[in-house]
Amino acid sequence: MQHLKSQVWVSAVALSSVLLFTACQPKNDTTSKTESGQVATSSAANIPVVQAKVVPVELAQKQVCDEEGCTAYDIQTVKSNVAWIDNYFMQRLQKADPIAFSKSAASAATPEEETNPMDLNQSSSYVRYIGQHGNLATFSLQSYYYPARAAHGMHHQEFVTFDLKQQKRLALQDILLPNAEAKVVEELFNHNFNWLDEHDISREKFKLSDNFYYGANGIVFVYPLYELASYAEGMPELVLPYYATAQLIKPEYLPSLPQYPNQ
Structure with a gap:
């Protein structure tokens, strides 16, 4: 996991330039009542002004065991003021790790204290918000998998840019x-x-x-x-x-x- 943290840090530094690309929204052109569930929008073009934070995904069981071994899951997504974006990432996460979301798998899970940490696979998935330019909003989907006792894990970072006008991924x-x-x-x-x-x-x-x-x-x-x-x-x-x-x-x-x- 230390390797994943270092990769995330490097990516965060490299991607700080993206924020320079983010358009500023004049205060008198926007409305924002995200706490009450109202979407912040730009009145000039009716484009959402994305506001998002990272939240953990509640799983039935963070550790699941099957015939191939036991895996500990850490899944975090974004909660934003744009519902269809949140739904997109939840569907992606569920499709990527169906076992982590399976109630039947969770019911057969081995208690965490019974598993030797050295024999535990590690699976992590993180979504975070990068920035917005006009009608384009960019997110990062990071994943990491470490097989138990392997020399190193495998990590991947996928960038997802949405067209907020058309409400679709580009x-x-x-x-x-x-x-x-x-x-x-x-x-x-x-x-x-x-x-x-x-x-x-x-x-x-x-x-x-x-x-x-x-x-x-x-x-x-x-x-x-x-x-x-x-x-x-x-x-x-x-x-x-x-x-x-x-x-x-x-x-x-x-x-x-x-x-x-x-x-």
Whole structure:
């Protein structure tokens, strides 16, 4: 679990730039009564101003045993002022760890004090709110699994960006202009050539990740463990600068940028 904490800390530092990308909402354009259940909105465009906090998920049993062994679960999600977002993550968590939510599995669980900690698998899932820019709100879904007595666990971080106007999650294909994917691959490779070359990643073998988030200076593509680098290097992040995306990304899914000379 110490390894997971360090990974989360690194991600938190790296993602602090995302907050620079967050749009400020004028006080006289918003309403907020989240304690009473009323959604905070921007009156100008009727877009929710997301407010969210991390809360633990109440499980019937935090430790569940089956024929493959015993697993301790730690699951935390977000409670926000946007109900459909909360429902989205609860459904994701339940689908990812159905045994943790199973009442029948919980009824057959072995009491925690009877399990040797060394023989206990660890499974953690965390959702947290990253930030909002206009009608785009980004969250992080982190997961970690450590098999008992293994050399190390496996961790993953998935970024989820919602279009608050359309009330849906944005896939990569939703933000790309038609027939732009091949050009995005080319531009991403070119802008990260030195790092990719150092890791012996050829242009022919390079593929686009569908895991992305909006950073301070560009769209950040995040790759799974082992796909581009060693386990020790974590999940690589490659940046496609915003100035290179004008003909690749739909205008409604790009931030408002300065007009630089000779651009």
